Amino acid sequence: MTVLAVALLGVVLVGAVTRPRGLPEASAAIPAAVVVLAVGLLSPQRAWAEVAELGPTVGFLAAVLVLAHLADAEGVFRWAGGELARHSRGRPQRLFLLVLLTAAVTTAVLSLDATVVLLTPVVLDTARRLGARPAPHAFACAHLANSGSLLLPVANLTNLLALKATGLTFLGFAGLMLLPQLAVLVVEYVGLRLVFRTDLAAPAEEPPAPEEPPLPRFAVAVLALTLAGFAASSPLGIEPVWVAVAGALVLAARTVATRRTRVLDVLLAASPLFCLFVLALGVVVAAVTDRGLGDLVAGLLPAGTSFPALLGLAAIAAVLANVVNNLPATLVLLAALGPTPATGAVLAVLIGVNIGPNLTPVGSLATLLWRRVLAARETPAPLGTFTVAGLATVPLGVVSAVAALWLTLTLTG
Template sequence: MTALAVGLLAAVLVVAVTRPRGLPEATGAVPAAAVVLVTGLVTTAVAWDEVRELAPTVGFLAAVLVLARLADAEGVFRWAGGVLARRSGGRPRRLFLLVVVAATITTAVLSLDATVVLLTPVVLDTARRLGARPAPHAFACAHLANSASLLLPVANLTNLLALQSTGLPFLGFAAMMALPQLAVLVVEYVGLRWTFRSDLAVDPVGTPTGDAAPPPRFAVAVLAATLVGFAAASSLGVEPVWVAVAGAALLAARTLVTGCAEPRHVLAAASPVFCVFVLALGVVVAAVTEHGLGDLLAGLLPAGTSFPQLLAVAGLAAMLANLVNNLPATLVLLAALGPTPPVGLVLAMLIGVNVGPNLTPVGSLATLLWRRVLAARGIPAPLGTFTRAGLLTVPAGVVGATAALWLVLTLTG
């Protein structure tokens, strides 16, 4: 039974990574979940409990995806591209720094998918318009989509899955992860700038042109209000999913009235098929966890929060993310940590599954999606370059963030 469970998970991941003939990720996950139930790898009750536990997180994901897409329809990312072009003054190094800042903010507020799908094309078009080489700026988007997702619970689905296990409110999570996030950002900036030093040294052939477009004030105001709502909701006992739904509904009403989007676009933005994939994946991972992997990992995970123990958890999480992708790695590790794990261990795990995927292109679905965005624009993303950038940033980022987390835990008790 263990072999069957592992084989089903492997098949789901292969389909999700390769997407044969452009089929969605759910193509492999839904049949695999059905096999899990038919063969009795998990009972219907266990599968239902898994789906019910994941449902609020998946609903939140759908709402944030709608929020990001409608913000794009309102021109938020086009406006951001104009700001990048003007503020850079046509200098590649300054543009690189601004892209790092923009990717960090986008990931933290609108999730890593927005950085990959919406910001990356804008950054590539901006670099091309300025005559700068696209590679440094493209890789900055890819790396920051993963590693800049430590700060806020809304930045990554992994954070949302783990938030309940931490017992932390929205602002409490942010306070604990602020220093680890800063440590990672420093490592990413230095490592990526060194990796692409020759590209950034080339003088551009273009200059910023065009009048400054006015900012989409309504959309920016809705995004800001939604972010404030996330912080306030946790103290009021309101689930963040309802704040995200309110923000998405407000922006949807605006875009539908102005004609910036149609109802079918709003529905498509929620990525219902991907949401089904996440739920089905949860059922498959539950089968793997119950048939050996959970016990194996539970035996490897430490119980304390000393720096070596935190680093062991972060390192194991990073390794598992690169082996089986960070989403199933998060589900398996949360189950292995048990119902009431120390907060520090859960946060160390998040460091591993959020920063670790930058080591290989298969570490996260966001990275795979980023590669498709580049391919659609004829921009190469060589495996050798990805690996070099990952080797320079991932180990140092994991160690630096874990050390920062240990310091925060020590100071706060």
């Protein structure tokens, strides 16, 4: 039965990575979850408990995807592209730094999916319009979609799972992860600048006058208030999904009324099939965990929150993320840590599953989606370049982030 559970997880992951004939990720995950129940790998009660546990997190994911779609319809990303072009002054190195910072902010506020799907095309268009080589800026978006998701709970689905495991407030989480996030940003900047030094040194063509789309004040205000709402509601025990839904409803009312988008587009932006994929994946991973993988992983995890222990947790998490993808890895590792894990242990795991996927193209679903975005725009993303960029940033990024986390935990007690 253990072999069957692992085989089903393999089928789900292969289906999500390859998407044969363009089928959605859920096309493999839902049948696999049905088989899990049909053959008794998981009881219906256990499966329902897993779905109920993931429900608020998945609901939040849907709401944030809608928020990102509405922000795009309101022109937030067009405005960002205009600002990137204006402030870069035609200099590729300056554009690269601005793209890296913009990707980090976009990931933190609107999640890594917004950075991959909405910001990356804008960055590519901006680089080409300025006559700069697109590769450094495209890779900055890919890397910061993953490694830039440490700061806020809303940045990544893995963060929401970790937040629930630790019991931290929104601001408490951000306070502990601020220094690790800054450390990773420095590593990413230096590492990617080194890897793409030739592209960034190439002189840009004479750029045309940059477009200056107006600042979409209403949309930016709603996003800012939504972010503030996350921080304010967390100590009150209000799930972040309700704040995200409220922000999405307010912004949707205006965006639909002004015909910048349609109701159908808003519903599709919630990506219901992907949400079903996450729930079905949770059921399959629960079956694998209960059938022995959880005990195996638990036996490998170091105990305590010393620097070597935190580094070991992060390293194991990074490796597992690149083997089975970061979302299943997070579910398995959190289960292996037990019902009352140490906060430092959970955050070390989070560092591994968020930074680690930059080492291989299959480490996270966001990276796979980024490759599709580049393919649609005929922008190459060679495996060799991806690997070199990962080796230049991931190992040092993990060590730096863990060191910063250990220092923060030590100083805060």
